[in-house]
Amino acid sequence: MLQIIIQGRGGQGAQTAGQLLAHAFFAAGRQVQAFASYGGARRGTPVSSFLRVDERPIRLRCDIERADAILCFDASLLEGRLLAAAHPETLIVVNSARGSEALRQALPGYRLIAVDGLAISRAHGLGRIVNSALLGALARAIGNPPLPVLEQLLLTQSPKLQDENVAACRAGYHDVDTALQEA
Numbered sequence: 001m002l003q004i005i006i007q008g009r010g011g012q013g014a015q016t017a018g019q020l021l022a023h024a025f026f027a028a029g030r031q032v033q034a035f036a037s038y039g040g041a042r043r044g045t046p047v048s049s050f051l052r053v054d055e056r057p058i059r060l061r062c063d064i065e066r067a068d069a070i071l072c073f074d075a076s077l078l079e080g081r082l083l084a085a086a087h088p089e090t091l092i093v094v095n096s097a098r099g100s101e102a103l104r105q106a107l108p109g110y111r112l113i114a115v116d117g118l119a120i121s122r123a124h125g126l127g128r129i130v131n132s133a134l135l136g137a138l139a140r141a142i143g144n145p146p147l148p149v150l151e152q153l154l155l156t157q158s159p160k161l162q163d164e165n166v167a168a169c170r171a172g173y174h175d176v177d178t179a180l181q182e183a
Contacts (some may be wrong), residue, residue, distance in 0.1 A: 002142070003064045006049040008073030009084050010038070013131035017071065018049025021135060024145040024153050025053045033058040046139060052145075069093070071138045073117075073130065078107060086110060092144055093138045093176070095130055100179045113179040115172055124168040125161065132158075132165040136172030141180060147173050 004021070008014025015036055016090045022034035028179060033052040038045075050064045072078055082157040086092060092110055095117040103112045117130035117138040126132065132154060139150055150173075151166045158165045 001058065001060075002014070002051075002053040002069070002079040002144070003067050004051040004053070004069045004071065004138075004142075005064055005082070005085055006051070006071045006073070007077050008047055009043075009077070010045050010047050010080045011043040012073045013129060014047055014071075014073050015049055017073075017135055018051060020131070020150075020153060021138070022051055023150050023157065024135075024139075025051070027153060028145045028149045030055065030145075031057050033060070035067055046081060066090075069138065069142050072136055073134065075103070075105040075114075075172065078103075083107075083110070090093065093136055093141050113137070113176060115175055115179070117172065120171045121168050124171065126168055127165045132168040133172035133175075136169035136174075137176045140173040 006014050018034055022032045025032045030053050035050050037048040037111045052058050065085060066087055066100050067090050070086060070090060070092045072099055075094050075096040078094060093113045093115060096114040097116045098114055100114040117133040120133040121130045135150060139145055150169055154165045154169055155162050
C-alpha cells in the first residue's frame with residue numbers, strides 16, 4: 001500500500017491536488033482512500049490531504065503515521081509533525097526554489113527533491129497556482145500515476161486554463177529527472 005501526505009497552506013491548492021491525485025490513481029485502476037485535515041480552515045493555515053493507494057480494497061481507517069511519500073507545498077512546513085511521519089525511505093517532494101542539495105543540507109537524513117513549482121507555473125501562465133506542476137513532480141518521483149492519466153484528468157477536471165495546467169504538470173514531471181538521480 002502506498003501512503004501519501006500532501007501538506008500545504010490554505011489557499012495553495014493542496015486539497016485540490018489531493019483530490020486530483022486520488023482521481024488519477026482511481027482512473028489508473030487503483031483502489032484509493034483520500035481524506036483531509038483542515039487546521040483553522042482559513043487562508044494561510046496548514047492543511048493536509050492524505051491518500052492511500054493499493055491494488056486491493058483499503059480497509060485501514062486511521063491517520064497516516066508513516067508516509068511513503070510527502071508532497072509539501074511550502075518548505076516552511078517541513079518540520080515537526082510532518083517530518084515525524086517520514087522514515088528513511090520516505091520521498092519528500094517540496095516546492096522550493098532553493099534546490100534539492102540545499103534542502104538536503106538543511107534537513108540531513110531525508111530523501112528530498114526540490115521543485116520550483118512557482119517558476120514552472122508562472123512560465124506556463126498559471127501565476128501562483130502550483131498544484132499541477134507539483135502533481136507532475138510527485139508522479140514522476142514515485143513512478144505513479146502515469147503522466148498521460150494526469151494529463152487527461154487535468155484536461156477534464158481543471159475549471160480553466162486546461163492546456164496551461166497540463167503543460168505545467170508535464171514540466172514538473174520532467175523537472176524531477178535530474179533531482180531523482182541525486183536523491
